[in-house]
Amino acid sequence: MADDEDGGDATEPVVGADGDPLADEPGPADDDALEGPRRSTPTIYDVAAACGVAPSTVSRAFSRPGRVNAETAERIRRVAAEMGYRTNPLARALPTGRTSLLAVIVADVTNPFFFEIIRGAEEAATAAGYTLLVADVQESVDAEREALDRTLPLVEGIMLATSRMSDSSIRVAAKQRPTVVLNRIMTDIPSVVTDNARGMRRAVEHLAELGHTTITYVAGPEASWADGMRWRSLREAAYELEIRARRIGPFSPTQAGGIAAAHVFAEQRSSAVVAYNDLLAIGLMRGLTRLGARIPQDVSLVGFDNIFGSDFCTPPLTTVAAPLRNLGGYALTVLLDQLRTPSPRLQPRREPLRPALLPAQLVVRGSTAPRGRRRAWGPSAPARTGPGQSPD
């Protein structure tokens, strides 16, 4: 988070695009530096000539420490620096295949769930000398396949953060490049996931301690693995703690979905709710508030993921925090490990690969409270005249 945009000086309130921003009327005087902008960067051949050595020696001076006499290497490096030599990554990549690029494919860059994942991955990649290529596929399987097609030949490895593709499509990709999947478990491809089960367990314990005896799970999309997993975990935890568990949904995991869920929930209430994710929880919060319920006095609400914004909705959301930054960073580490050990990929294995489970953490904020006595709210309840809800 932190700093923000710079801005433009608008002393010239000119609106609209320049028709041809680069049109340059042929001037008489200032064409002195005719071939100025054409200066291309020097190559190892130029450096070699300047040093009186062979190009291969220059190449080795940079990429094979020790292979060249120390003094010679030093001289070459000095001359190269003076000439402003920079090795051309494309030329290096062609024979070696080492592009120093990694790709992360995210389902939706505008979903705050991914921000910290990208940040974590980028950090780890940069630290390891790699550049990260972020591709947004806007929740489309076709776009994902195309992005993969485009980037696969370019990169040394790929990280699929929440792929929408089938397992077999993922395997096809993994056959070509080292691959790691996030938030999804595959037995033949390294996986990194949040420990949803434990996170849910913590959430249920928290609600139980507050005296709640029935929990409603507001489900996300049916196709989501996480959704199934969270619901199962909730049920198991509730069983152990002797609490009733119910389920409504599925709903789209968006604010709109949450608002829709609020109406369904109003028909079959409970004092506590766990939502599939924060976006849904926030929508639910808005919907319930509009229906006259007070949170957390009437309904305690728990979300999942701890995305940006879950701390400044009102009340701030209690949520099971996914270790987003670590998720991205750790997944990238797994990818780097694969790059370092050039073992045959996707060999049929005796025992399935075990996923890495990263711990979730329950962040208790303002949306959960001890169970109060029952109170009327909702469409059928008498209109409230409390301190004005904002006209939204």
Added chain:
Amino acid sequence: MADDEDGGDATEPVVGADGDPLADEPGPADDDALEGPRRSTPTIYDVAAACGVAPSTVSRAFSRPGRVNAETAERIRRVAAEMGYRTNPLARALPTGRTSLLAVIVADVTNPFFFEIIRGAEEAATAAGYTLLVADVQESVDAEREALDRTLPLVEGIMLATSRMSDSSIRVAAKQRPTVVLNRIMTDIPSVVTDNARGMRRAVEHLAELGHTTITYVAGPEASWADGMRWRSLREAAYELEIRARRIGPFSPTQAGGIAAAHVFAEQRSSAVVAYNDLLAIGLMRGLTRLGARIPQDVSLVGFDNIFGSDFCTPPLTTVAAPLRNLGGYALTVLLDQLRTPSPRLQPRREPLRPALLPAQLVVRGSTAPRGRRRAWGPSAPARTGPGQSPD
């Protein structure tokens, strides 16, 4: 926004990373596909041999429509498709320099200000057949320079979304590749900015219509161009509409900065506030609420940018919406224009380049209201016992 993460099946609650995820105990039976994973993709040479033509003909069949006899070309394409030939982008890029890559350097991927910008840029890039490389520089000038070093030789053009570097550093980069800057105006490099002046004007008019007579501007970072511009525009608009304008700050444009600003503001109040950006505004909102002020009854609050979350804080924030998606998309278009017209870059020009100003839009939500009568709030006011603010 929309869909969200998939999830892992946690029937096997195994924690931690696999030591060596790819270690494969040498099995006796399944090594039949010995050179299976080693199959490299076919090249134009393979295709040429299969077709009985020269490699150059294959190359032209793909990249020079019409240059090759239609039947021959068709045959080549068919055979290539059968063999699964895909042109190697690296090999193509080496002689031509056409990598089909563009880079966008953002100051902070976790800042919601950038989400839609990235999305817009990525959309435009993909549509034009380019792949977008997103680099996050975490607000660090050094990291930005390094990211630039790393990506410049790889890409065909760069988009600097809110660069922290000096103008001259940007010019150095622009000398090497077509460049466009966002949220910053340079006279010799194409710029795309939000029309802050008009946006601010609309905000001031809105507050004036609500009866406010004094507006406090809560400033962002001093180094920010946008900040200076917004303050100037506010002052000018206020002057014309005969309203008083005041200014406090600078503050860090974060939620924390906003909370700090709340305390300063409490000392010298006014009924209306315009904040440098939404993050600051949201922090301010939280800070003021904690101090006992009611928003919008006691203080009307306007933010800038309309970032993710500004609609679900309480009350929802009235804000000057930057056309984020367009900003990214349009800037990318400008970049593509430069790529298409290979004119000399950065030639000294008679007349300065005019920036493209994209219109902002005032989004009126719940944080602004008609000016009410003065009411006591703040640390000195008698403690309020209103409907419980959540324990945050």
Added chain:
DNA sequence: CAACCGATGGCAACTGGTTGCCACTCGTTC
């Protein structure tokens, strides 16, 4: 003194496309 060896540097092939230029064919025109 011969054989050997490690250190060092150069040669040339290789990565996989692109493209300028030339050669050939065939139909047209003077």
Added chain:
DNA sequence: GAACGAGTGGCAACCAGTTGCCATCGGTTG
């Protein structure tokens, strides 16, 4: 019948590095 020109295809150079292999050299060992 010669000259011309468009349509096609091939040759070979080129992009800028990397790397296997060999030659040379000085020093060491038997």
